[in-house]
Amino acid sequence: MIPFLSSFLPSMRHQAYTLHFNPKLSLNEAGKHVRDGLSTVLRTGDNLWVSCDERTSIERLRLTGPHEFGEHCRYQLADLLDLTNEAEDVEIDIEGLGECDHYLWIIGSHSLKRKQPKPDDEDVAKQIAKLAKVEEEPSRYLLARVPLLLNAKTGDYELHKEAPHPIHADQTLRAAQLRSTNTSNDLLDLLAQDPHLKPFMQIPGKDNGFDIEGLAVAPDGRLFIGLRGPVLRGWAVVLEVLPREDKHGRLRLDEVPGATEKFYKKHFLDLGGMGLRELRQQGSDLLLLAGPTMDLDGTIAVYRWPEALSCPQDSLIGPDKLQRLFDVPHGSGPTAGQDKAEGMALLDETHVLLVFDSPTDARKPAPHQVTADAVRLPAPAAASDR
Numbered sequence: 001m002i003p004f005l006s007s008f009l010p011s012m013r014h015q016a017y018t019l020h021f022n023p024k025l026s027l028n029e030a031g032k033h034v035r036d037g038l039s040t041v042l043r044t045g046d047n048l049w050v051s052c053d054e055r056t057s058i059e060r061l062r063l064t065g066p067h068e069f070g071e072h073c074r075y076q077l078a079d080l081l082d083l084t085n086e087a088e089d090v091e092i093d094i095e096g097l098g099e100c101d102h103y104l105w106i107i108g109s110h111s112l113k114r115k116q117p118k119p120d121d122e123d124v125a126k127q128i129a130k131l132a133k134v135e136e137e138p139s140r141y142l143l144a145r146v147p148l149l150l151n152a153k154t155g156d157y158e159l160h161k162e163a164p165h166p167i168h169a170d171q172t173l174r175a176a177q178l179r180s181t182n183t184s185n186d187l188l189d190l191l192a193q194d195p196h197l198k199p200f201m202q203i204p205g206k207d208n209g210f211d212i213e214g215l216a217v218a219p220d221g222r223l224f225i226g227l228r229g230p231v232l233r234g235w236a237v238v239l240e241v242l243p244r245e246d247k248h249g250r251l252r253l254d255e256v257p258g259a260t261e262k263f264y265k266k267h268f269l270d271l272g273g274m275g276l277r278e279l280r281q282q283g284s285d286l287l288l289l290a291g292p293t294m295d296l297d298g299t300i301a302v303y304r305w306p307e308a309l310s311c312p313q314d315s316l317i318g319p320d321k322l323q324r325l326f327d328v329p330h331g332s333g334p335t336a337g338q339d340k341a342e343g344m345a346l347l348d349e350t351h352v353l354l355v356f357d358s359p360t361d362a363r364k365p366a367p368h369q370v371t372a373d374a375v376r377l378p379a380p381a382a383a384s385d386r
Contacts, residue, residue, distance in 0.1 A: 014373040017353060019048070019061060020070035021368045028052075034059060035370035038355040039213075040278060041343035042097040042104075044157045045150065049104070050343065050355060051094040056083075056139070058094070058106070062156060067374075075159045077106070080146050080175050083139070093140045096215025096278070098223070102149060102166065102173055104159060107215045107225065108142040110188060111205030134204055141185045143223075143243070143251065144177035178243065178251045186253055187241070190263055196237070200230040206295040213342075214238075216279035216286055218309050222256070224286060226276030229293040234273045236290065240265035240311075258313040267308075269317045274299065278344040280352070284309045285380065287352065289328075289344040300328040300341050302352065304380060323381050328354060328373075335360050347374050 019035065026034050032054060039053040046063040057076050061069035077083065077092065098105040113135045117127035147160040165171035179186045191197045191210070203209025205228065214226025225239040241264045243251040259265040275293035277300070279286055286308035292298035304323040331338035343355040354373045356363060363371045 014354075014375050015067060015351075016371045017067045017069065017374055018365065019050070019355075019370050019372055020064070020068065020072065021059070021061075021370075022072040022074075023368050025059075025072060025074050026368050028054060030054075033368070035364070035368070036359065037357055038370075039093075039095050039342045039357060040097050040215075041345040041353060041355045041372070042099060043345045043347060043353070044099055044148065046155055047157045048345065048353075049097055051097065051106075053093050053095065053109075053357070054091045055094070056092050058097075058104075058159065060156070077144075077146075080159060080161050081142075081144050081177055091137070091139065092142050093137070094142075095213045096225070098215045098217035098281075099148060100217040100219060100221065102147060103145040104148040105215060105217050105223065106142065106144050106146065107212055107223075108140040109205060109212050110141055110185075111211040112136055112202065112209060114204040114207060134202075136183070138180070138182055138184075141180055141188060142177060143185065143187060144175065145243075145251070146175045147173035149173075174245075174249060176245055176249055176251050178253070187264075190253070190261070194261065194266075196232060196266065197230065203230075205229055208293050211275075211293070214276045214279040214289070216281045218281060222309075224279055224281075224308070226279045226288070228275040228277060228291075231271075231273060231275050231293045232268070234270060235268040235316075236271045236275050238267040238269060238276065238279070238286075238308075240267065258311075260314045265311070265314050267311060267315045267317060269305065269322065270319045271301075271303065271322070272299075272319075274301070277342055280344055280346050281309070282346060287325075287344065287346075287377075288322075289341060289354070291330075291341065297330055297332050297336055297340075300330050302326055302328065302344070302375075304377075306380065323378075325378050326375065331358070331360060339363065351376050 034052045037052040042049045048061040048069045062071040064070040093109040096107040115130035115133040117130045205211030208229045211228040213228040216224045227237040242254045244254040253263045271290045274290035278289035286305045288303040291300040302325045328341045338358045340357045342357040345353045347353040
């Protein structure tokens, strides 16, 4: 059995990668820089895809040096998807990206948001009242796929609303999204009846309420959705669903073989009280970025879940079935609330790349730049050692 105490974990040796953003694309209307709110990251070929949780866009970078990504360009999701049920100028709170079979998959947090009080405001009663206000933003209820194709001339992957299949000439790739209304979508409607998750669906994400923060796509089209919250008695939750396109060009959830709840499996993971921040598929395993479910500084760690793609039914994954790979440093003391690892990409077969929300000044070597950390993965444990 692998020891899981942090004192036995290998030290985290990292190589800094610098991400260069276009000054003309970097600031939103409120003046927040895209580098200050990175929530997920994915690599395809020489391209790095990132999103900021306060945007309605996907950002693409390109490998421009041994440890640099630049040539920043932006894709507005309103140009690729039908956002008529959402306000196009409201954040989607994108928290997960995945790739499979010439599609980029995108998921929003699906969470509610509690108002943030200002402790220095003179009107204390007004600020206290803010804590009682919970906002619903339907723009967050997004699960979609967009055609992702390599441009052989430029070497860049590009997003399209519709495009010919690069291999099967008789097929067309089309952007599609899960059926939704102004107040919900098919996934939320199902989970509103779930015996484990129903009590948390009306609780804001940062209060251990329902909050999606990770997505991985299996080769057969199954999606693994990581929940930052709720964490149930220390157990984190991963949902497994199978979207299919219907005759109207929309995504619907198909039956998942072996699932207790028919249209989704539930996997409960003992991550020591942490929730999920990112999921990445590597072979039949899933790599997990885990951290606090609440809005606080706390342990952040990367795990391997061996054979995650092969669970025949709902599962309870204890610590003996998980490999804790390394802990990730985070802000504390004078840097409290900063350097929170939120996104993780497979950089290559042996390294992951971590991006950070609320990066410290030390991660900003120049205007419109931020550094990410590449970390070497320990070799997978032999089956006899798990």
